[in-house]
Every structure is written in structure tokens, then in C-alpha cells.
Amino acid sequence: MPDVPDVRATSHDRHDTMLVAALAAGDLAGTDRDQAIAQTQSCSDCAALHADLIAIARATATLPPPIAASGLDFRLSPQQAERLRRTGWRRFVPSLSGRSALTRPLGISLATFGLIGLVIGNLGLGGMAASAPTSGAGSPPGAASLPSTVDIQAGGESSSDGRNALGPIASPAASAAAAASAGPAASTNDGQFLHASPAASSGTTTTAAGASGAPRSLGTTEYPVPAAPSGGQTGQAEGQVGTLTVTGNTGGPSLSNVVFGGAIVLGLVLLVASRRRGPAPG
Amino acid sequence: MLDSPRLELAVRRGPLPVEDLRSTTVVDDPVQRRDLILLERARGGDLDAFNDLVVCYQDQLFALIVRMVPDRDQASDCVQEAFFSAYRNLKGFRGGSVKSWLNRIAVNAAMDIQRARKRRPSQPYPELEDESWQPPAGEEADPVHTALTIERHRALNAALATITDDQRAAIVLFDVEGYDYQEIADMTGVSLGTVKSRIHRGRLALRERLAERMELFRG
Numbered sequence: 001m002p003d004v005p006d007v008r009a010t011s012h013d014r015h016d017t018m019l020v021a022a023l024a025a026g027d028l029a030g031t032d033r034d035q036a037i038a039q040t041q042s043c044s045d046c047a048a049l050h051a052d053l054i055a056i057a058r059a060t061a062t063l064p065p066p067i068a069a070s071g072l073d074f075r076l077s078p079q080q081a082e083r084l085r086r087t088g089w090r091r092f093v094p095s096l097s098g099r100s101a102l103t104r105p106l107g108i109s110l111a112t113f114g115l116i117g118l119v120i121g122n123l124g125l126g127g128m129a130a131s132a133p134t135s136g137a138g139s140p141p142g143a144a145s146l147p148s149t150v151d152i153q154a155g156g157e158s159s160s161d162g163r164n165a166l167g168p169i170a171s172p173a174a175s176a177a178a179a180a181s182a183g184p185a186a187s188t189n190d191g192q193f194l195h196a197s198p199a200a201s202s203g204t205t206t207t208a209a210g211a212s213g214a215p216r217s218l219g220t221t222e223y224p225v226p227a228a229p230s231g232g233q234t235g236q237a238e239g240q241v242g243t244l245t246v247t248g249n250t251g252g253p254s255l256s257n258v259v260f261g262g263a264i265v266l267g268l269v270l271l272v273a274s275r276r277r278g279p280a281p282g
Numbered sequence: 283m284l285d286s287p288r289l290e291l292a293v294r295r296g297p298l299p300v301e302d303l304r305s306t307t308v309v310d311d312p313v314q315r316r317d318l319i320l321l322e323r324a325r326g327g328d329l330d331a332f333n334d335l336v337v338c339y340q341d342q343l344f345a346l347i348v349r350m351v352p353d354r355d356q357a358s359d360c361v362q363e364a365f366f367s368a369y370r371n372l373k374g375f376r377g378g379s380v381k382s383w384l385n386r387i388a389v390n391a392a393m394d395i396q397r398a399r400k401r402r403p404s405q406p407y408p409e410l411e412d413e414s415w416q417p418p419a420g421e422e423a424d425p426v427h428t429a430l431t432i433e434r435h436r437a438l439n440a441a442l443a444t445i446t447d448d449q450r451a452a453i454v455l456f457d458v459e460g461y462d463y464q465e466i467a468d469m470t471g472v473s474l475g476t477v478k479s480r481i482h483r484g485r486l487a488l489r490e491r492l493a494e495r496m497e498l499f500r501g
Contacts, residue, residue, distance in 0.1 A: 021482035053485050055499040056492065059438055060457035072358055074340045074365050075333040084370050 012045035020046050024053035103270050111267030117260035317380035325372045332372070336365055339381060343388045349442070349454045350392040360395055364388035385459075386469045389451065393470065396447040434498045441491040449484030456481050 016039070022028050023036035040047045076084070317338070323331035343364060348357035364387045375383055442450055448470075455466045456477075467474045492499070 017486055018479075018482055021486050022478070024485070025478070025482060027478055027482075049489065052489050052496055052499065055496075056438070056485055056488050057457055059434055059499050060442075060453060060488075061460075063435055063438060063458050072340065072344060072361075074362050075336045076329060076365065076369060078329060080366070081329045081332075081369065084366055 012043050015039055015043055015046050017046075017049060020049050021053055024050050024057065103273060107267045107270030107273070109267070110263045110270065114260040114263030114265075114267060117263065118257065121254075121256045121260060313381075314379060321372070321375060321380055324369075325375075332369055335380065335384075339384050340365070342381075343384060346385060346454070346459060347388050347392045349458065350389070350447070350451050351395050352443075356395050357392075360391040361388060364391045367391065382461075382465065382469075385461075389455070389469045390471075393447075393451070396451075430498065437492060437495045437498055438488070441488045444491055445484050445487045449480045449487060452477055452480035453484045453488075 019028070019032065019036045020040060023033065023040065028036055040050045317335065320331045320335045320338075324335065340361060343361045344357055347360045347364075348354060351357050351360060364384065367387050368384055371387075442453070445453075451470060452466060455461045455469065456463070461469070463474050463477050466477045470477070472480075489496070
């Protein structure tokens, strides 16, 4: 710009160069355009800028292809295609990762939240189970969180009505806390209640010995129960016949456990996704 | 020949037609029709069809991306990742131009590379110009004109390498590749006003960097 007078410099500094750039790009209309045209007509620097910007845009548009990709082959091999053709949850990992910088912190937060929630929730339940009073006919605390509860009803002479209800006890899948609470309940009964805590924790059948091969009922389904060994376990009364009745599945894992477990899983998936993250898809 | 960047530059400007792949509309453009057929076969699990698309567009994508990232290796990685991503997301194609779809994926890959580069700075941009390239012979093929053209391109490439990533991407997509504002906004995920602003500011920045050499561009 050798022909630009210096005396204009101070006034040009106050001019809106973006307006001139927009005019050069043809993006202005109406009063903005009129103002920009007036500016370029009254200021030689603005006029020179306008001309230069147009020249630069024209030169940029004629830039040659920079470097040919000769020798580069981006075709996918069958192995790559197979790897990219994920199934199941793996398909969602890349989309979960996205381009967000929040993926990793979010994953960590979710996993931590879920873990803490699970720990606090289960410790709370365990504490309740351990501290709650037990009784032979009562439900053990925490039973609501068990996968299922089973009523053991034992028939026999020792029963006042022929059906001594033990109350719900833990299924073989019961937690140790529930088993611990069921144990004392059985031991406080004087032989009428045939269930003992080992049955809950070890999965052995709670039996009324002496009725070898006698069918038992599980809910409405009767099934054979193996004969109890002679002189069975402590607390078992020979000659008694018991019935095993499923009183209902009380709902499986609690909602809070599901939520916290889900948070852990989602958090881990996000963490994995953030580690796998490459350039994101469009 | 139909894939020639110069031809594309000449015929493109203005919004590209958008066709729904699932519609029964007949696509007039033979290139577009070929792309849609290949894409449909690729969606059906035909890897060869997808690789045909790769062959059709790998040079063009590489030429686009190599202007946006510092070196050929990163450009190569971007393009490869773009094709991986395209293959993973074949079912995500919603019709329209396959080329625009691939470009959008590649530009996003390049943007990601740029962001990663900011976190881990690497070597500055190398010379982008291809010394083997020569302007097409014609009535302007005199040695002085050729030398001026080469020098102008060299200066412009050097200046382009020094402006911000966003401005460079916008200018390359608009001026070099010939996309319109809306297409660039869609590709880069910013507003139309932001695209305009980046282009305007980018040109102003180029002019500032080329101030000493503007005589190459005048006349």
C-alpha cells in the first residue's frame, strides 16, 4: 500500500474493518451495505482493504490441490470392517463418547455415585437386619429385599393345628444378614420349627424327617423332597411332615439397588467410551 | 473426471440438493446416483461397495483435510478415521449428498485433531504446497505468470497456516471447497453468523499476514 497517505491512518483506525470484510464477502444489505460503501469511498485505507480482501478471496479460491494422496489407500480390510461392525452394547460406546469433554468426568461421577449408593444402601439394610428383633412367626428384617420368601409349614403331632408356620424365611439365595436373623428365630423354638439357619445359608432342604419320599408342596406345585437322613439335623423332629409353600416373590432386587447398579454400569461404560475415543463421527 | 476438484468447484455454489435416500425421487446427478447405489449396497453389508466409495473420495477428503491439520500424517489419520466413522454410521445417513456427508465426518475428525493438538502442541505447520503441481498450460502459461502464481500460492498457504483453526477451516471450506455458509455451519456445528464472522476475520487476518506481499495479489 505505498499510495496510502499516512494522514488517514488515525481516522481509519476507528473504522469498522469487519464491515468492510462483510462488504467484500457480499454479505451486507440495506443500510449496512450503504454505510460500508460510504466508508470505502471516504477512506482510502478502507478502499484498499476492500480490494485486498477481494483479491485474497479470489486467490484462495484458486489454490491448487495441495498434496495428492498418492500411495495412500484408506479402503477397509475385512478385519477392520468386522471390528467396526460391533454388536450389542458395543455399538453404543462410540456414540456415548461423542465429542464431549464431559464423558470421562460424568462416567467417574456416575460410577462413584452408584458405588456409594450401593454400599450405603446395603449397609443400611444389613444393619437393620442385624438389629431388628426376631421372632419365630415374624418375618426377618430385610426379607423384602430377598429374591423370594418361603413359608415352611410343618405338620405333625407337635403342631397345635397341624400347620406350624415358620413365617417367611430366606430362600437359598438369601443374604447372610437375613440368614443370621433367621437363625436365632429357629433356635428359639422348641422343635416345632424345623428350620435352622444352615438351611437358609447352605441351600439344604428344610425337612421334616421321617416322611421318606413324602411329597411336599411348593406353592401349588408338589415335588418330591429327598428323604432326610435318619436322626437328622438338630431341631428336626422325626415323623413330622412339612409343607413348603412359596408365599410369593417379593420383587427381587430393590429399586435403589437397581438404580445404583445401573449408575455404576453406565459410569463404567462411559469411562470405557472415553478411553476408546478417537475422532468423532459426524 | 467427474470427481475433479476443479469441476466440483466450478459447478458447486449454492445449496446442494437434498434427496431422501428412501424416497423414489430419481437423482439426476450420475455421481450422486452412483454414490447412493454404493452406499445402499454398503448398508447391506457389501464391503466392496463401501471401498468403492472410499476410492472415489479418499483423494478429495485428503486434499480437504490436509489444509486443516498440520501435517500429512495427521491428515491421513483423520481421513482414515473419517472412513471408519462413516462405515460405523452407515445407517445414520439420512439422504442428501454422500460427498457432503463424508466431508462433514472428515471435518469433524479434523476439528477433533485440532482440539487434541491444542492440548498437546506439536510441530508447526510445514509447507503445504505441492512442488510438483503446475498450473495448467494455456495462454497464461508464460514463465513469469507461472512463477507469480506459485509464489502467490506459497505465500497464501503460509499465511493460512498461521491463522486460527476455526478461521482456516471456514475459509478452506468456503473459498477452496466452495461450500456455502449453511453447509459450513452444518459441518462445523456453529451458527451461520459465526461462520460468516470466522470467514471475515480470517480474511482480515490473512491480509494482515500478507501485508508485505500484497503486491502478489493485486492486479
